[in-house]
Amino acid sequence: MTAPLVTILDDEPEIRSMLADALEDAGFRTMGFGRATEFEAALKSTTPDVCLVDLGLPDKDGLTLVHRLALEQGASVIIISGRAQVQDRITGLELGADDYIIKPFDPTEVVARVRARLRKDRPVAQTSSNTARFNGWTAFFDRYVLEDDSGAETTFSHAEGEVLRLFLESPKRLISRSHMQETLGGAAGESFDRAMDVRISRLRTKLKEDPKNPRLIKTIYGAGYIFLGDVSWG
Template identity: 80%
Template sequence: MTTPLVTILDDEPEIRQMLTEVLEDAGFRTQSFSRAREFEAALKHVTPDVCLVDLSLPDSDGLALVHRLALEQGAIVIIISGRAQVQDRVTGLELGADDYITKPFDPAEVVARIRARLRSTRSAPQAGNTAQFNGWVAHFDRYMLEDMSGVETPFSHAESEVLRLFLDRPKRLISRAQMQESLGGAAGESFDRAMDVRISRLRTKLREDPKNPRLIKTIYGAGYIFLGDVVWS
C-alpha cells in the first residue's frame, strides 16, 4: 500500500528481468508479464499504480490496451517501445499514455520518469480528512456526509472504510479481493455478502439510483469502480 506497484508487460525476458531488478532496488513492488492476456487476467485481482507496456506485443494490439488501461484502470501508463517515430509517440500519448520511452533505454531514466509521474498528484495516499466529490463533502473526522445544500447525514465506521477506499482511488477498478484485504475482512467466507451490504448502504446514503448508479459502479465479475472527481483537503 505504501510502496507503489509497478507492472511490466514485455515479451523479452531480459528486459523484464532488468526492469524488475532496477525497480525493486528503487523500492517498488513489481509484477511482470510476457503476454497481454496474462496481464489482463491479473488485472482482475490487482490494481497497479504504474503500468509499463511494450507496444510490440505478439498477442495484442498494444494501443488499444493502453487506451483501456488509462481509462478504466486509471493507472499511470508508460509505453516502452522500439518504435521511435514521432508519430508513434504522439498517438501513444494521445491515446492516454502518460509517458513514452523508446528502446534502448537507460534503467535510471525509467525510474526517474516513474517517480516524476507518481509525484504529480494522484498516487499520494491521502492524509486529509475531508473530501469533496460531485456535490458531496465527506467529513471523516466527524463521520458526516454533507449534502450539496448543507444537510448532513452521519455514516458509520464500516461505511467510512469503504468510502475512504473509494475516495483514495477514484476511477480505478477495485476488486473484491482487494476490498476484503483492505477492510480487514477475514479470508473468503461469506464475507463478500457483507461487503455487498456495506456498499448497498453506502449507496443509499449517497442517494444513488439503484437501477443506474452514477458514483459507485459495479463491474460484474471484477469489482467496483468509483466515478467521481475527488478533491481532498
C-alpha cells in the same frame, strides 16, 4: 507502508528482468508479464500503481491495451517501445498514456519516470471531492466521466483527468507550463509540452469547445493557460 507496485508488460524476458531489478533496487514491488492476456487476467485481482507497457506484444495490439487501461482502469501508463517515430509517440499520448520512453533506454531513467508519476499522484488534489460542476458540465473523477446538462456522458483518460482537475482546482488563474510540469510530473521539454498539447486539445473536444475560440480553456501564448469557468465541488 506497502511499496508501490509497478507492472511490466514486455515480451522480452531480458528487458523484464532488467527493469524489475532496477525498480526493486529502488524500493518498488514489481510483477512481470510476457503477454497481454496474462496481464489482463492479473488486473482482475491486482491494482498496480504504474503500468509499463511495450507496444510490440505477441498476442494483442499494445496501443489498444493502453487505451483501455487509461479509460477503464484509470491507471498511470508509461509506454516503453522501440517505435521512435513522432506519430507513434503522439498516438500513444492521445490514447491516454502518461509518458513514452523509447528503446533502448537506461533503466535509471525508467525508475526516475516512475517516481515522477507517483509524486504527481500523491497530492492529487486540494479537495477530497471527486465531483466538480462547471458551466453545464459535471466531472466525475472516480468514474472518469464528463456529463453534460442533458445527462450524456463522455469518458476521459487518467492523463486527461489530471489536467482537467488541475484547471478546476485553480479557476481563473494563470497556470504556467512550468507549474503544470511540477504538479503533474514527467520530464520537462518537448515531449512534455507535446503531451500537454494533446491532452488539452482532447479535453477541449470533449467539452465541445470551438478550437479557434475556446470559452473555457484559454491559451495565453508564451505564458500558459487559464480556465474561465465557475467551479463548484461536491
